[in-house]
Amino acid sequence: MNGFGALRSLCKPNYRGLLVGNELPDCICSFNMFGEQCNIEYDRCSSNPCQNNGSCYPVARPDSFVCTCTEEYYGHCWELEKPDINLYINRSVNHIAAVIQYFDIDFISLDLILVHQQVYRILPKLIEYRHKRKTIPEIILVKLYSSQVELPLQFYLISVHINVTSIYATIQVNEKNRCINIRTLMTDNSTQWISNYSPIKYHHLCRNNTDLFCFQDDFYLCICNENHRGVEYFRYDSKHDQCSYCLAGGRCLKGDRDKPTDFLCLCPSCHSGADCQFTSNSFAFTLDQLFFVDLTSINLKRTVFLLIIISVLLFAIALLNNICSFAKFRHQKCLCNGVGQYLFCMSIINQICISFFVVRLIHLGLTVYGLHSHPMSDSILRKVFGYSLKCSIRIKLITND
Structure with a gap:
């Protein structure tokens, strides 16, 4: 109307x-x-x-x-500024992965309540964290993982603040703030004694070691008092950063618990990939493994460009050569003997093989660059191209024999 x-x-x-x-x-x-x-x-x-x-x-x-609004504020009208943590870290410890954990203290049960955690390949020089609370988390831990399995996990206590709204500081990650395992403080004859030892009796460790800042056992994180006359111990779950998304027995480290894809895999030897899905055992490798380092570097765009250009050039050269061979050996005189028949068949097989190889290279470059990122179709195409390439190569090898 x-x-x-x-x-x-x-x-x-x-x-x-x-x-x-x-x-x-x-x-x-x-x-x-x-x-x-x-x-x-x-x-x-x-x-x-x-x-x-x-x-x-x-x-x-x-x-x-x-x-x-931006991440610095929260509230119905974004009128409240989030308390922030800005820590500049001077690191001097070798590692292959780092997990930063933020804890609140339950002063009734003395439990450490995980608020947030972050995972990195390399511990950043600047840590930034904002949250919708009036005060920052009381305790911040850094866990460093080494490439050598026999070396123990290294804990570092980089912040202990109660009822503080913001932190701007420079922190050293070294032996002074390392929380060593209690077993390293005991002799070999004390192993059985440690298993039955109560945290209440940990006070003498701080009294006898004036340089000791903190230490940990299988269940507790312990912090020495300023005068080293006693210890504050908190129940700590060391499995907060553990997950099970990695393949081939790789160690899985979880980051943000609200993001399922935020995790990091530490792969065993002869394995690589984001999920440890590639293997180089038995001298076998795939194209994904061969170009994995280049395709995950900062020069990704240049690598993909060169990969596509080289693939097109290989295909053009092979196509010209195989067309000439096919045209030459298709004549009846050439097909009268075995050599002519062999070269005629090889021109066809070679072109099929190089075609699958070039298509697989281009698909690999486009997938890593993000131009084609549908998981289901990527998986199907990867299997189809890989299987076709293997079959054509095996046919070529059998024909050569």
Whole structure:
């Protein structure tokens, strides 16, 4: 119905019924428009209720809106600034992976409650973390993993702050703030004694070792007092960063617990890949393994470009050579002897083999570069191209024999 409702409204006559009068149509108003004729405009965001340069978005209800802002703020109108942690780390310890854990202290049960954790290949020089709380986590731990399995996991206590809103500091990761395992503080004859030892008796370790800052056992994280007359111990679960997403027995390290894809795999020897899915055992390797290091480097764009260019050149040269061979040896005189028949068949087999090889290289480059990233189709194409390439190579080898 035209002429009754406002612009962009939808009105239907004779819809209200006789009791309210058929002469009044029922209208569906456009966004931010209200009233029987949709002529009242009300935009909750016109007053810009979002603070700190936040963006306001109205919703269906007249009195409601949604704010979006940067990660530094939170709240309904993004009026609250998140407490932040900024730690500049001077690291001097060799490692292949690092996990940073943020804990709150339950002062009743003395448990360490994991608030957040981050996983890295290399411990960054700057740690930044913001959260929607009034105070920062009381304890921050760094766990460093070594490439040598026989070396123990290294714990470092880099922050202990109670009721603090923000941290800006420079931290050293070295032996001074390392939380060593309690077994290294005991002699070999004390192993059985440690298994039955109570944390209440840990006080003498701090008294006898004035350079000791913290230590840990299988269940507790212990921190020496400033005067080394006692120890504060907290129940600690060392498996917070463990997961089971890696293949081939690789060690899985979990990052953010709210992100299923945030994990890191430490692969055993002769294995590589994000999930340890590639193997080089028995002198066998795939194209993914062969180009894995180059395709995961910072020069990814250049590597993919060269990979595609070289593949096209190989295909062009092989195509020209095989066409000439096919045209030459297809004549009846050449096919009268075994050598001519062999060269004629090899021109066809060689072209099929190089075609599958070039297609597999191009598919590998496009997949790693992200131009074709559907997991199901990538898996199917990888298997089809790989199987076809293997078959064509085996046929070529059998023919040569």
